[in-house]
Amino acid sequence: MAENENLNCTLTFAIVGGSIGGLSTAYFLAQAGHKTIVLEKQNKQYFLTQKFTGLRIPPNLTLLLHEIPGMADLLTGRGTPSTGFTLHQGETFELIGQLIYSEKIISDLGNVGYRIPYTDIWRHLYDLCTSHSVEFLFDFEVNAVVCGKTLTDQTKVLSSLKQEVVCDMVVAADGHNSFAREIIMNQPNDIDTERDEIDIENDNIGSSQFSELDSWDRLSIAPQLMQEDPALSSLLESSWEGTDQYGLNIYYSDKNHISYDAGWDPEKLDSISVKEISSIEREPRSQNPVNLSSYTDVTNHLVLIGDAVHAALVNGLYNTALAVEDAFVLGFLFSKLKSVAQIPNLLTGYNDIRKARTRMIREVQLGIFHTLSLPPGPQQDARNQAFGQTLHQDDVNDEILAQLWNHHISTCSYNAKDAVEEWWHNWGTFYRE
Protein backbone atom coordinates (compact mmCIF):
# COMPACT_ATOMS: atom_id res chain seq x y z
CA MET A 1 0.00 0.00 0.00
CA ALA A 2 2.79 2.42 0.81
CA GLU A 3 3.44 4.66 -2.18
CA ASN A 4 6.03 6.69 -0.39
CA GLU A 5 9.22 4.69 -0.45
CA ASN A 6 10.99 7.10 1.91
CA LEU A 7 8.48 6.52 4.68
CA ASN A 8 9.85 4.12 7.24
CA CYS A 9 7.23 4.58 9.95
CA THR A 10 3.68 3.73 8.92
CA LEU A 11 0.80 4.76 11.17
CA THR A 12 -2.88 3.89 11.26
CA PHE A 13 -5.06 7.00 11.15
CA ALA A 14 -8.77 6.97 12.04
CA ILE A 15 -10.46 9.94 10.40
CA VAL A 16 -13.70 11.08 12.00
CA GLY A 17 -15.97 12.61 9.37
CA GLY A 18 -16.15 11.70 5.70
CA SER A 19 -16.95 15.03 4.08
CA ILE A 20 -14.48 17.11 2.05
CA GLY A 21 -12.00 17.64 4.90
CA GLY A 22 -12.04 13.98 5.96
CA LEU A 23 -11.74 12.57 2.46
CA SER A 24 -8.92 14.92 1.43
CA THR A 25 -7.03 13.99 4.59
CA ALA A 26 -7.59 10.30 3.97
CA TYR A 27 -6.32 10.68 0.42
CA PHE A 28 -3.21 12.71 1.29
CA LEU A 29 -2.28 10.46 4.23
CA ALA A 30 -2.83 7.29 2.19
CA GLN A 31 -0.74 8.76 -0.58
CA ALA A 32 1.97 9.46 2.00
CA GLY A 33 1.94 5.73 2.77
CA HIS A 34 -0.19 5.53 5.92
CA LYS A 35 -3.15 3.28 6.63
CA THR A 36 -6.36 5.26 6.91
CA ILE A 37 -9.91 4.46 7.91
CA VAL A 38 -12.78 6.95 7.62
CA LEU A 39 -15.58 6.86 10.22
CA GLU A 40 -18.69 8.73 9.09
CA LYS A 41 -22.01 9.02 10.90
CA GLN A 42 -24.07 9.36 7.70
CA ASN A 43 -24.48 6.71 5.04
CA LYS A 44 -22.87 6.89 1.63
CA GLN A 45 -26.14 7.72 -0.12
CA TYR A 46 -26.45 10.90 1.92
CA PHE A 47 -23.40 12.32 0.17
CA LEU A 48 -24.44 11.19 -3.28
CA THR A 49 -27.86 12.81 -3.17
CA GLN A 50 -27.10 16.37 -2.06
CA LYS A 51 -29.21 19.05 -3.77
CA PHE A 52 -28.85 22.81 -4.08
CA THR A 53 -25.28 22.64 -2.99
CA GLY A 54 -22.39 24.40 -4.57
CA LEU A 55 -18.98 24.27 -3.05
CA ARG A 56 -17.08 27.42 -3.74
CA ILE A 57 -13.59 26.78 -4.93
CA PRO A 58 -11.59 29.99 -4.58
CA PRO A 59 -8.50 30.30 -6.81
CA ASN A 60 -6.10 29.14 -4.10
CA LEU A 61 -8.10 25.91 -3.78
CA THR A 62 -8.10 25.43 -7.55
CA LEU A 63 -4.31 25.51 -7.36
CA LEU A 64 -4.23 22.92 -4.58
CA LEU A 65 -6.81 20.66 -6.18
CA HIS A 66 -4.52 20.41 -9.18
CA GLU A 67 -2.31 18.29 -6.89
CA ILE A 68 -5.08 15.67 -6.83
CA PRO A 69 -5.37 13.39 -9.86
CA GLY A 70 -8.40 14.09 -12.07
CA MET A 71 -9.48 17.24 -10.22
CA ALA A 72 -8.45 19.68 -12.95
CA ASP A 73 -10.68 17.84 -15.43
CA LEU A 74 -13.49 17.60 -12.88
CA LEU A 75 -13.40 21.35 -12.28
CA THR A 76 -13.46 22.23 -15.94
CA GLY A 77 -15.99 19.51 -16.79
CA ARG A 78 -18.48 19.87 -13.93
CA GLY A 79 -17.62 23.20 -12.33
CA THR A 80 -18.99 26.60 -13.20
CA PRO A 81 -16.14 29.10 -13.44
CA SER A 82 -16.68 32.05 -11.13
CA THR A 83 -17.24 35.23 -13.04
CA GLY A 84 -17.04 37.36 -9.92
CA PHE A 85 -19.58 38.76 -7.51
CA THR A 86 -22.54 41.03 -7.94
CA LEU A 87 -23.85 42.90 -4.94
CA HIS A 88 -27.51 43.73 -4.50
CA GLN A 89 -29.28 45.88 -1.97
CA GLY A 90 -31.36 43.66 0.32
CA GLU A 91 -34.62 45.57 0.28
CA THR A 92 -34.80 46.22 -3.43
CA PHE A 93 -32.43 43.78 -5.17
CA GLU A 94 -30.95 46.87 -6.84
CA LEU A 95 -27.51 46.15 -8.28
CA ILE A 96 -25.02 48.20 -6.27
CA GLY A 97 -21.71 46.77 -7.40
CA GLN A 98 -19.94 44.09 -9.34
CA LEU A 99 -16.54 42.62 -8.80
CA ILE A 100 -15.79 40.92 -12.07
CA TYR A 101 -12.95 38.48 -12.60
CA SER A 102 -11.30 40.32 -15.46
CA GLU A 103 -8.15 38.89 -17.05
CA LYS A 104 -6.05 41.25 -14.95
CA ILE A 105 -7.77 40.16 -11.72
CA ILE A 106 -7.46 36.46 -12.61
CA SER A 107 -3.78 36.97 -13.23
CA ASP A 108 -3.43 38.66 -9.80
CA LEU A 109 -5.45 35.87 -8.16
CA GLY A 110 -3.24 33.26 -9.82
CA ASN A 111 -6.09 30.99 -10.88
CA VAL A 112 -9.76 30.78 -11.75
CA GLY A 113 -12.33 30.01 -9.06
CA TYR A 114 -15.26 27.64 -9.51
CA ARG A 115 -18.54 26.57 -8.04
CA ILE A 116 -19.14 22.84 -8.20
CA PRO A 117 -21.88 20.59 -6.84
CA TYR A 118 -20.84 19.09 -3.52
CA THR A 119 -21.68 15.58 -4.65
CA ASP A 120 -19.32 15.74 -7.65
CA ILE A 121 -16.30 16.59 -5.61
CA TRP A 122 -17.25 14.17 -2.83
CA ARG A 123 -17.65 11.29 -5.28
CA HIS A 124 -14.32 12.01 -6.93
CA LEU A 125 -12.49 12.07 -3.60
CA TYR A 126 -14.29 8.94 -2.46
CA ASP A 127 -13.28 7.03 -5.60
CA LEU A 128 -9.68 8.17 -5.23
CA CYS A 129 -9.65 7.10 -1.58
CA THR A 130 -10.98 3.65 -2.31
CA SER A 131 -8.42 3.22 -5.07
CA HIS A 132 -5.76 4.05 -2.44
CA SER A 133 -7.06 1.36 -0.05
CA VAL A 134 -8.74 3.78 2.34
CA GLU A 135 -11.33 1.91 4.43
CA PHE A 136 -14.76 3.37 5.15
CA LEU A 137 -17.20 2.72 7.99
CA PHE A 138 -20.46 4.59 7.34
CA ASP A 139 -23.24 4.91 9.94
CA PHE A 140 -20.45 5.13 12.50
CA GLU A 141 -21.16 8.02 14.85
CA VAL A 142 -18.13 8.61 17.01
CA ASN A 143 -18.99 9.46 20.57
CA ALA A 144 -15.71 8.89 22.40
CA VAL A 145 -11.99 9.04 21.72
CA VAL A 146 -9.61 7.56 24.26
CA CYS A 147 -6.14 8.84 23.46
CA GLY A 148 -3.05 6.78 24.25
CA LYS A 149 -1.01 8.21 27.11
CA THR A 150 2.40 7.88 25.49
CA LEU A 151 3.32 8.28 21.84
CA THR A 152 3.57 4.55 21.29
CA ASP A 153 0.25 3.74 22.98
CA GLN A 154 -2.71 3.11 20.75
CA THR A 155 -5.85 5.23 20.67
CA LYS A 156 -9.43 4.00 20.66
CA VAL A 157 -12.37 5.48 18.82
CA LEU A 158 -15.82 4.38 19.99
CA SER A 159 -19.18 4.71 18.29
CA SER A 160 -22.62 5.30 19.75
CA LEU A 161 -23.35 1.66 18.87
CA LYS A 162 -20.33 0.55 20.91
CA GLN A 163 -18.16 -0.32 17.90
CA GLU A 164 -14.46 0.24 18.48
CA VAL A 165 -11.61 1.18 16.13
CA VAL A 166 -8.01 1.08 17.34
CA CYS A 167 -5.46 3.33 15.69
CA ASP A 168 -2.27 5.34 16.25
CA MET A 169 -3.77 8.75 15.57
CA VAL A 170 -7.19 10.31 15.13
CA VAL A 171 -7.85 13.12 12.70
CA ALA A 172 -11.13 14.79 13.56
CA ALA A 173 -12.82 16.24 10.48
CA ASP A 174 -16.24 16.22 12.08
CA GLY A 175 -17.28 19.67 11.01
CA HIS A 176 -18.62 22.84 12.51
CA ASN A 177 -20.25 21.29 15.58
CA SER A 178 -17.22 19.09 16.21
CA PHE A 179 -17.48 16.60 19.00
CA ALA A 180 -13.71 16.10 19.04
CA ARG A 181 -13.02 19.83 19.44
CA GLU A 182 -14.51 19.59 22.92
CA ILE A 183 -11.72 17.22 23.92
CA ILE A 184 -9.10 19.80 23.05
CA MET A 185 -11.10 22.69 24.48
CA ASN A 186 -11.37 20.88 27.79
CA GLN A 187 -7.62 20.72 28.10
CA PRO A 188 -6.18 23.41 30.35
CA ASN A 189 -5.37 26.83 28.81
CA ASP A 190 -6.89 26.16 25.46
CA ILE A 191 -8.91 29.15 24.55
CA ASP A 192 -6.57 31.61 22.96
CA THR A 193 -7.40 35.01 24.29
CA GLU A 194 -4.39 36.67 22.68
CA ARG A 195 -4.70 37.98 19.16
CA ASP A 196 -1.80 36.90 16.99
CA GLU A 197 0.09 39.68 15.32
CA ILE A 198 -1.24 39.71 11.83
CA ASP A 199 -0.95 42.42 9.33
CA ILE A 200 -4.36 43.14 7.93
CA GLU A 201 -4.78 46.46 6.26
CA ASN A 202 -7.81 48.49 7.21
CA ASP A 203 -8.54 46.09 10.06
CA ASN A 204 -10.96 48.28 11.93
CA ILE A 205 -13.55 45.54 12.05
CA GLY A 206 -12.36 42.89 14.41
CA SER A 207 -13.96 40.07 16.29
CA SER A 208 -15.40 42.43 18.89
CA GLN A 209 -18.22 43.28 16.45
CA PHE A 210 -18.77 39.70 15.48
CA SER A 211 -21.93 39.16 17.50
CA GLU A 212 -23.77 41.56 15.25
CA LEU A 213 -23.05 39.52 12.17
CA ASP A 214 -24.47 36.19 12.99
CA SER A 215 -27.05 35.61 10.28
CA TRP A 216 -26.49 34.88 6.66
CA ASP A 217 -27.36 32.11 4.36
CA ARG A 218 -26.52 30.91 0.92
CA LEU A 219 -28.11 28.73 -1.67
CA SER A 220 -26.99 27.44 -5.02
CA ILE A 221 -29.91 27.47 -7.35
CA ALA A 222 -30.35 26.25 -10.89
CA PRO A 223 -31.07 29.31 -13.07
CA GLN A 224 -34.23 27.80 -14.54
CA LEU A 225 -35.71 27.57 -11.03
CA MET A 226 -34.83 31.20 -10.39
CA GLN A 227 -36.76 32.22 -13.45
CA GLU A 228 -39.95 31.08 -11.69
CA ASP A 229 -39.52 33.73 -9.02
CA PRO A 230 -40.00 37.38 -10.05
CA ALA A 231 -37.41 38.76 -7.61
CA LEU A 232 -34.81 36.16 -8.43
CA SER A 233 -35.29 36.28 -12.17
CA SER A 234 -34.24 39.93 -12.08
CA LEU A 235 -30.86 38.80 -10.73
CA LEU A 236 -30.34 36.64 -13.78
CA GLU A 237 -31.12 39.51 -16.11
CA SER A 238 -28.55 41.81 -14.57
CA SER A 239 -25.48 39.65 -14.62
CA TRP A 240 -25.93 35.95 -15.23
CA GLU A 241 -23.14 34.44 -17.28
CA GLY A 242 -22.82 31.04 -15.71
CA THR A 243 -24.22 27.73 -16.79
CA ASP A 244 -25.34 25.34 -14.07
CA GLN A 245 -25.65 27.10 -10.76
CA TYR A 246 -26.33 30.54 -9.37
CA GLY A 247 -24.87 31.19 -5.93
CA LEU A 248 -27.00 33.45 -3.80
CA ASN A 249 -25.58 34.79 -0.56
CA ILE A 250 -27.97 36.64 1.70
CA TYR A 251 -26.63 38.65 4.61
CA TYR A 252 -28.81 40.03 7.33
CA SER A 253 -28.29 41.13 10.86
CA ASP A 254 -29.44 39.33 13.92
CA LYS A 255 -33.08 40.10 14.58
CA ASN A 256 -32.11 41.26 18.06
CA HIS A 257 -30.01 44.06 16.64
CA ILE A 258 -32.78 46.37 15.56
CA SER A 259 -30.42 49.12 14.45
CA TYR A 260 -28.90 46.71 11.95
CA ASP A 261 -32.19 45.64 10.46
CA ALA A 262 -31.55 45.83 6.74
CA GLY A 263 -35.09 44.95 5.81
CA TRP A 264 -34.51 41.37 4.75
CA ASP A 265 -36.77 38.91 6.45
CA PRO A 266 -34.86 35.63 6.88
CA GLU A 267 -38.16 33.76 6.77
CA LYS A 268 -38.43 34.77 3.13
CA LEU A 269 -35.78 32.21 2.35
CA ASP A 270 -38.45 29.56 2.59
CA SER A 271 -40.53 31.21 -0.07
CA ILE A 272 -37.70 31.37 -2.57
CA SER A 273 -39.05 29.90 -5.75
CA VAL A 274 -39.16 26.23 -5.05
CA LYS A 275 -40.87 23.93 -2.64
CA GLU A 276 -37.85 21.63 -2.64
CA ILE A 277 -35.48 24.17 -1.18
CA SER A 278 -37.53 24.59 1.95
CA SER A 279 -37.61 20.84 2.44
CA ILE A 280 -33.83 20.59 2.71
CA GLU A 281 -32.72 19.59 6.15
CA ARG A 282 -29.95 21.77 7.48
CA GLU A 283 -27.91 20.83 10.49
CA PRO A 284 -28.08 23.81 12.83
CA ARG A 285 -24.75 25.57 13.07
CA SER A 286 -24.12 28.48 15.37
CA GLN A 287 -21.83 31.34 14.44
CA ASN A 288 -19.65 30.83 17.43
CA PRO A 289 -16.03 30.75 16.33
CA VAL A 290 -13.38 29.75 18.83
CA ASN A 291 -9.69 30.37 18.67
CA LEU A 292 -7.96 27.26 19.89
CA SER A 293 -4.41 27.73 21.08
CA SER A 294 -3.62 24.29 19.71
CA TYR A 295 -5.16 22.24 16.93
CA THR A 296 -3.79 19.03 18.47
CA ASP A 297 -4.28 17.42 21.87
CA VAL A 298 -1.67 17.15 24.61
CA THR A 299 -1.02 13.46 23.95
CA ASN A 300 -0.29 14.14 20.24
CA HIS A 301 -2.80 11.48 19.24
CA LEU A 302 -5.61 13.79 18.09
CA VAL A 303 -5.52 16.42 15.31
CA LEU A 304 -8.39 18.67 14.24
CA ILE A 305 -8.87 19.72 10.66
CA GLY A 306 -11.37 21.64 8.52
CA ASP A 307 -14.48 23.19 10.00
CA ALA A 308 -13.86 21.19 13.18
CA VAL A 309 -10.83 23.24 14.02
CA HIS A 310 -11.76 26.59 12.57
CA ALA A 311 -15.38 26.54 13.69
CA ALA A 312 -15.32 28.79 10.67
CA LEU A 313 -17.98 31.27 9.79
CA VAL A 314 -20.93 29.36 8.44
CA ASN A 315 -21.08 29.74 4.65
CA GLY A 316 -17.67 31.37 4.56
CA LEU A 317 -16.06 31.55 1.13
CA TYR A 318 -12.89 29.83 2.24
CA ASN A 319 -14.17 26.98 4.43
CA THR A 320 -13.56 24.20 1.93
CA ALA A 321 -10.26 25.73 0.89
CA LEU A 322 -9.08 25.77 4.50
CA ALA A 323 -10.11 22.14 5.00
CA VAL A 324 -8.20 20.94 1.94
CA GLU A 325 -5.20 23.09 2.86
CA ASP A 326 -5.19 21.54 6.35
CA ALA A 327 -5.36 18.08 4.80
CA PHE A 328 -2.55 18.78 2.35
CA VAL A 329 -0.25 20.20 5.03
CA LEU A 330 -0.90 17.26 7.37
CA GLY A 331 -0.31 14.76 4.56
CA PHE A 332 2.91 16.48 3.49
CA LEU A 333 4.31 16.56 7.04
CA PHE A 334 3.45 12.92 7.72
CA SER A 335 5.02 11.88 4.44
CA LYS A 336 8.32 12.77 6.17
CA LEU A 337 7.78 10.54 9.21
CA LYS A 338 10.77 8.42 10.19
CA SER A 339 9.82 7.49 13.76
CA VAL A 340 7.01 8.12 16.26
CA ALA A 341 9.34 10.37 18.24
CA GLN A 342 9.05 12.87 15.40
CA ILE A 343 5.25 13.20 15.72
CA PRO A 344 5.17 16.12 18.20
CA ASN A 345 7.50 18.11 15.97
CA LEU A 346 5.46 17.50 12.86
CA LEU A 347 2.36 18.56 14.77
CA THR A 348 4.15 21.74 15.82
CA GLY A 349 4.60 22.45 12.13
CA TYR A 350 0.95 21.77 11.46
CA ASN A 351 -0.08 24.13 14.26
CA ASP A 352 2.28 26.90 13.20
CA ILE A 353 1.33 26.84 9.55
CA ARG A 354 -2.39 26.44 9.94
CA LYS A 355 -2.98 28.80 12.85
CA ALA A 356 -1.43 31.71 11.01
CA ARG A 357 -3.46 30.99 7.91
CA THR A 358 -6.74 30.53 9.80
CA ARG A 359 -6.36 33.82 11.60
CA MET A 360 -5.75 35.61 8.34
CA ILE A 361 -8.86 34.17 6.70
CA ARG A 362 -11.03 34.78 9.74
CA GLU A 363 -10.19 38.47 9.88
CA VAL A 364 -10.71 38.96 6.16
CA GLN A 365 -14.06 37.16 6.25
CA LEU A 366 -15.26 39.17 9.20
CA GLY A 367 -14.36 42.34 7.36
CA ILE A 368 -16.32 41.23 4.29
CA PHE A 369 -19.38 40.21 6.28
CA HIS A 370 -19.31 43.42 8.20
CA THR A 371 -19.15 45.49 5.03
CA LEU A 372 -21.96 43.55 3.41
CA SER A 373 -24.33 43.80 6.34
CA LEU A 374 -23.94 47.49 7.18
CA PRO A 375 -27.19 49.07 8.34
CA PRO A 376 -28.77 51.95 6.45
CA GLY A 377 -26.85 55.15 7.18
CA PRO A 378 -23.73 57.04 6.19
CA GLN A 379 -21.47 53.98 6.28
CA GLN A 380 -23.76 52.02 4.02
CA ASP A 381 -24.01 55.00 1.66
CA ALA A 382 -20.23 55.27 1.51
CA ARG A 383 -19.96 51.55 0.82
CA ASN A 384 -22.54 51.73 -1.95
CA GLN A 385 -20.79 54.69 -3.48
CA ALA A 386 -17.46 52.82 -3.54
CA PHE A 387 -19.05 49.66 -4.96
CA GLY A 388 -21.03 51.80 -7.40
CA GLN A 389 -17.80 52.76 -9.16
CA THR A 390 -17.44 49.16 -10.28
CA LEU A 391 -20.62 49.45 -12.36
CA HIS A 392 -18.86 51.67 -14.85
CA GLN A 393 -15.92 49.56 -15.88
CA ASP A 394 -14.59 52.15 -18.31
CA ASP A 395 -13.95 54.90 -15.80
CA VAL A 396 -13.45 52.82 -12.68
CA ASN A 397 -10.93 54.31 -10.31
CA ASP A 398 -7.90 51.98 -10.03
CA GLU A 399 -7.33 52.87 -6.41
CA ILE A 400 -10.88 51.97 -5.39
CA LEU A 401 -10.72 48.78 -7.41
CA ALA A 402 -7.49 47.82 -5.66
CA GLN A 403 -9.06 48.47 -2.25
CA LEU A 404 -12.10 46.36 -3.09
CA TRP A 405 -10.02 43.42 -4.33
CA ASN A 406 -7.09 43.68 -1.96
CA HIS A 407 -8.12 41.17 0.69
CA HIS A 408 -9.47 38.65 -1.80
CA ILE A 409 -6.22 38.72 -3.74
CA SER A 410 -4.09 38.36 -0.61
CA THR A 411 -6.08 35.36 0.64
CA CYS A 412 -6.30 33.72 -2.78
CA SER A 413 -2.64 34.02 -3.66
CA TYR A 414 -1.77 31.79 -0.68
CA ASN A 415 -0.12 28.53 -1.67
CA ALA A 416 -0.35 25.80 1.01
CA LYS A 417 2.28 23.73 -0.77
CA ASP A 418 4.80 26.58 -0.64
CA ALA A 419 3.96 27.23 3.02
CA VAL A 420 4.60 23.66 4.16
CA GLU A 421 7.66 23.23 1.94
CA GLU A 422 9.11 26.40 3.39
CA TRP A 423 8.42 25.23 6.93
CA TRP A 424 10.04 21.88 6.19
CA HIS A 425 13.03 23.57 4.57
CA ASN A 426 13.53 25.82 7.63
CA TRP A 427 12.77 23.36 10.42
CA GLY A 428 12.85 19.90 8.93
CA THR A 429 16.60 19.47 9.34
CA PHE A 430 16.27 19.92 13.11
CA TYR A 431 13.48 17.42 13.28
CA ARG A 432 14.97 14.81 11.01
CA GLU A 433 17.53 13.69 13.60
Ligand SMILES: Cc1cc2nc3c(=O)[nH]c(=O)nc-3n(C[C@H](O)[C@H](O)[C@H](O)COP(=O)(O)OP(=O)(O)OC[C@H]3O[C@@H](n4cnc5c(N)ncnc54)[C@H](O)[C@@H]3O)c2cc1C
Ligand atom coordinates in the same frame (compact mmCIF):
# COMPACT_ATOMS: atom_id res chain seq x y z
C1 LIG B 1 -23.44 16.95 2.91
C2 LIG B 1 -22.75 18.28 2.95
C3 LIG B 1 -23.04 19.24 1.97
C4 LIG B 1 -22.39 20.48 2.01
N1 LIG B 1 -22.65 21.40 1.03
C5 LIG B 1 -22.02 22.58 1.05
C6 LIG B 1 -22.24 23.56 0.02
O1 LIG B 1 -22.99 23.36 -0.89
N2 LIG B 1 -21.56 24.73 0.08
C7 LIG B 1 -20.67 25.00 1.10
O2 LIG B 1 -20.07 26.06 1.10
N3 LIG B 1 -20.45 24.10 2.08
C8 LIG B 1 -21.10 22.91 2.09
N4 LIG B 1 -20.86 22.01 3.08
C9 LIG B 1 -19.90 22.37 4.13
C10 LIG B 1 -18.48 22.18 3.62
O3 LIG B 1 -18.26 20.82 3.27
C11 LIG B 1 -17.52 22.54 4.71
O4 LIG B 1 -17.76 23.85 5.19
C12 LIG B 1 -16.07 22.54 4.25
O5 LIG B 1 -15.86 21.82 3.08
C13 LIG B 1 -15.22 21.93 5.34
O6 LIG B 1 -15.50 20.55 5.37
P1 LIG B 1 -15.29 19.63 6.63
O7 LIG B 1 -15.04 18.27 6.09
O8 LIG B 1 -14.29 20.21 7.56
O9 LIG B 1 -16.69 19.69 7.42
P2 LIG B 1 -18.10 19.16 6.98
O10 LIG B 1 -18.30 19.25 5.52
O11 LIG B 1 -19.09 19.85 7.85
O12 LIG B 1 -18.10 17.59 7.36
C14 LIG B 1 -18.16 17.07 8.65
C15 LIG B 1 -18.47 15.59 8.51
O13 LIG B 1 -18.33 14.95 9.77
C16 LIG B 1 -19.44 14.08 9.97
N5 LIG B 1 -19.60 13.94 11.42
C17 LIG B 1 -19.94 14.90 12.31
N6 LIG B 1 -19.93 14.42 13.56
C18 LIG B 1 -19.56 13.12 13.45
C19 LIG B 1 -19.38 12.07 14.41
N7 LIG B 1 -19.57 12.28 15.73
N8 LIG B 1 -19.00 10.84 13.98
C20 LIG B 1 -18.79 10.61 12.64
N9 LIG B 1 -18.97 11.57 11.70
C21 LIG B 1 -19.35 12.79 12.11
C22 LIG B 1 -20.60 14.80 9.27
O14 LIG B 1 -21.64 13.93 8.97
C23 LIG B 1 -19.90 15.35 8.04
O15 LIG B 1 -19.89 14.42 7.00
C24 LIG B 1 -21.50 20.77 3.07
C25 LIG B 1 -21.22 19.81 4.05
C26 LIG B 1 -21.84 18.56 4.00
C27 LIG B 1 -21.52 17.51 5.06
